[in-house]
Amino acid sequence: xxxxxxxxxxxxxxxxxxxxxxxxxxxxxxxxxxxxxxxxxxxxxxxxxxxxxxxxxxxxxxxxxxxxxxxxxxxxxxxxxxxxxxxxxxxxxxxxxxxxxxxxxxxxxxxxxxxxxxxxxxxxxxxxxxxxxxxxxxxxxxxxxxxxxxxxxxxxxxxxxxxxxxxxxxxxxxxxxxxxxxxxxxxxxxxxxxxxxxxxxxxxxxxxxxxxxxxxxxxx
Amino acid sequence: xxxxxxxxxxxxxxxxxxxxxxxxxxxxxxxxxxxxxxxxxxxxxxxxxxxxxxxxxxxxxxxxxxxxxxxxxxxxxxxxxxxxxxxxxxxxxxxxxxxxxxxxxxxxxxxxxxxxxxxxxxxxxxxxxxxxxxxxxxxxxxxxxxxxxxxxxxxxxxxxxxxxxxxxxxxxxxxxxxxxxxxxxxxxxxxxxxxxxxxxxxxxxxxxxxxxxxxxxxxxxxxxxxxxxxxxxxxxxxxxxxxxx
Numbered sequence: 038x039x040x041x042x043x044x045x046x047x048x049x050x051x052x053x054x055x056x057x058x059x060x061x062x063x064x065x066x067x068x069x070x071x072x073x074x075x076x077x078x079x080x081x082x083x084x085x086x087x088x089x090x091x092x093x094x095x096x097x098x099x100x101x102x103x104x105x106x107x108x109x110x111x112x113x114x115x116x117x118x119x120x121x122x123x124x125x126x127x128x129x130x131x132x133x134x135x136x137x138x139x140x141x142x143x144x145x146x147x148x149x150x151x152x153x154x155x156x157x158x159x160x161x162x163x164x165x166x167x168x169x170x171x172x173x174x175x176x177x178x179x180x181x182x183x184x185x186x187x188x189x190x191x192x193x194x195x196x197x198x199x200x201x202x203x204x205x206x207x208x209x210x211x212x213x214x215x216x217x218x219x220x221x222x223x224x225x226x227x228x229x230x231x232x233x234x235x236x237x238x239x240x241x242x243x244x245x246x247x248x249x250x251x252x253x254x255x256x257x
Numbered sequence: 258x259x260x261x262x263x264x265x266x267x268x269x270x271x272x273x274x275x276x277x278x279x280x281x282x283x284x285x286x287x288x289x290x291x292x293x294x295x296x297x298x299x300x301x302x303x304x305x306x307x308x309x310x311x312x313x314x315x316x317x318x319x320x321x322x323x324x325x326x327x328x329x330x331x332x333x334x335x336x337x338x339x340x341x342x343x344x345x346x347x348x349x350x351x352x353x354x355x356x357x358x359x360x361x362x363x364x365x366x367x368x369x370x371x372x373x374x375x376x377x378x379x380x381x382x383x384x385x386x387x388x389x390x391x392x393x394x395x396x397x398x399x400x401x402x403x404x405x406x407x408x409x410x411x412x413x414x415x416x417x418x419x420x421x422x423x424x425x426x427x428x429x430x431x432x433x434x435x436x437x438x439x440x441x442x443x444x445x446x447x448x449x450x451x452x453x454x455x456x457x458x459x460x461x462x463x464x465x466x467x468x469x470x471x472x473x474x475x476x477x478x479x480x481x482x483x484x485x486x487x488x489x490x491x492x493x494x495x496x497x498x499x500x501x502x
Contacts, residue, residue, distance in 0.1 A: 038340070099467045101423035103430075104456040107440045111260060111449045180327075187330035194430065194444070206336045210431060214351060216340055223333035230328040 040217040051205070051221055058201025058229060061192060062185045065121055069128030069181060076129070077136035078162075087137060094130035102127070102191050110195060120192040120199045127188060128181040135177025139170025172245045179237035186230045190222070202226040260453060267450035268457065278438070280458065286434035287462060291421045294357050298364035298417060303410075306372025310406070311398045319373060323366035331424050334359040335431060356428030363424055364417035371413025375406035407477040415470035422463045436462060 080087035105123040113119045143166045151161040167174075193200020193207045200207060205222025209215040267273060273280050309315045338358040342350035379402045387397045403410070429437025439455025442448075 099419055099463045100460045101426040101463055103426045103437060103440055104459040107444055107452050108456040111452065183328050190330045190332040203332050206332050207430065214339060219336040223336040226330050226333045230330060234328050
């Protein structure tokens with residue numbers, strides 16, 4: 038059932054697409070985090086802005102990805118922008134809500150103690166609130182990364198130049214259900230998602246050993 | 258001709274509103290496969306989630322399954338399913354069946370997780386009161402826990418439904434019907450009006466689904482818990498939705 042000759046002859050292509058997959062996903066999560074971080078800090082400071090920001094991010098999240106990629110083609114063409122804009126947009130709701138929830142979860146006593154010690158607002162944020170919010174921020178990054186890795190496969194609908202490992206799924210299908218190629222895309226893309234998930238769990242434990250009890254698992 | 262006029266022209270063309278590949282029929286196909294897969298996913302995940310939430314047993318296993326399910330790229334699930342579904346039905350197995358499999362697989366995690374966290378978070382005093390009144394376990398689950406947890410349970414159904422609508426769109430790539438056809442065909446034919454017409458319809462359906470289940474969530478919230486500040490079951494802190502399609 039598996040065409041080993043094809044597989045042997047395409048190891049370079051698989052390696053390239055794997056790298057492309059990681060690159061497209063990494064870029065999306067990085068830009069998404071930068072935007073979310075700023076928006077979350079603004080929302081945490083000016084509380085009234087949180088509902089509209091969260092609602093807008095949630096609204097964007099509802100739109101099916103194929104629709105978003107396709108819609109952007111006629112605006113930004115077959116460029117990397119068309120691939121990245123939806124990837125970034127889908128991370129926003131996850132990251133913003135987790136960062137804000139993390140900051141909200143900081144106990145009032147701790148905030149008051151920081152104030153009592155004479156920390157400025159900025160010092161309190163960076164030295165007290167953000168470190169305590171870290172478990173939820175990392176939990177958000179974990180969800181966003183895994184979800185983005187899945188979505189990268191769909192960027193293959195923009196053009197053959199994108200898609201990461203999803204390219205093989207679509208190309209194999211268009212060759213008349215060429216299973217070897219489809220599996221060469223499907224299996225590594227699943228492994229990539231699971232691998233990223235595993236790495237984030239390790240990271241979570243490493244940087245926040247006190248949360249070893251699986252507090253976050255229960256609420257996701 | 259710009260994008261807006263092209264899209265409006267496509268959407269208002271009477272030819273688009275009739276026949277097998279018309280908008281009403283495609284919408285019907287989309288809603289139909291989405292409903293079937295949501296029903297199957299509910300049947301599989303809801304009883305399990307409620308039982309886990311009530312007994313507290315198996316939560317770790319369920320979290321593991323849900324986490325695995327959420328990690329799967331939807332396109333990969335469709336691809337993996339094809340060889341199996343082709344054995345079931347040579348024709349449908351290459352088109353609509355693998356998409357259906359993916360829709361069910363991806364809908365299970367949010368339903369399962371929200372069902373068991375919703376039930377598990379119900380105030381234990383309420384449950385003990387029920388037990389003290391001589392209610393059976395089943396009566397406690399149906400009469401106390403489920404009504405209180407219903408908004409949270411439905412929150413999972415909402416995530417699942419929106420996810421399903423998105424995955425059904427993806428199915429069009431693999432030759433199944435639904436509104437995604439307009440996007441896939443429009444891209445293949447370089448027809449911007451058709452692509453954007455499809456985008457408007459698909460996005461509209463997804464948002465309508467979200468709003469409809471969201472409304473149901475609000476309606477099912479017990480009046481006693483409805484006043485702000487008294488919500489017994491706030492949305493879990495990290496209940497972030499996941500997107501696979």
